[in-house]
Amino acid sequence: MARERKHKVGEKAELNMTPMIDVVFQLLIFFIVTLKQEDILARLDVNRPAPDKVPPQVDIELLQIQVYNLGFVLQGHRVTLEELQRQLERIGRNSPNTSVVIKCTADSPHAYLMQVLNACGKAKLTSLNVFSM
């Protein structure tokens, strides 16, 4: 009799953890699988003069870049993105205070404008003005 009681007490103290561990592992796997890392974002600052303001005329101090839906034009010459990048870096080294005027056509994709702004940022040109045409 005494022996039987002792046995029962020992059994009561032990809890079956298996189902809980199963559930917790399922949840853990769910969270690991659904975890998504966020992209690190960049900022590209521009000036946008009021729409009624007339775009400034061609000036020596101003650098003109036009963005079309087929490519880029720098100071009247058609350039590829790599050429534009090279030219901008040269200008950025010689006169970093140059104002850049970027004119985009309505049909040009936003990606092109972003590429130009990125190239200007790389060339340390900070005065960037975006116009539409």
Added chain:
Amino acid sequence: MGRKIHKTRTEAASIDMTPMIDVVFQLMIFFIVTMKMTKDVNPNIKLELTKDSRLLENSEQALIVEVDRNGMVSSHNARMDRETFRTILKARYNRVGEFPVLIRGDRRTKHRDIRAVMDICADIGLWRLTFVGIKEKKTRT
């Protein structure tokens, strides 16, 4: 003698689970706390990769405006028409004065749709605008 063997067998079968459960619970709590259930950005917008630009720091007071590839305007994944956007912008400008505007434009958006948003901002008096690009890609797709 036979009884003794039986006892050692049951003892060997049970291992101490406590440390593992502790670790698993810690991991669980970490994932639950860091998980964001609701999306507060428009997931359809594909930003342009602009590796050479400055890092975007989170700013509490910045207004984020999203322009998707069809030119639809939204903010924190809440879609609105351009007049509503103008009203919201104007109300905020009257309340707090100048504030940063972040434009999350899809890379495939035509400039005319970005222009419409920029013109609304410039109209109100916000002519310093910031475009958002990706500095470092972490997500797959």
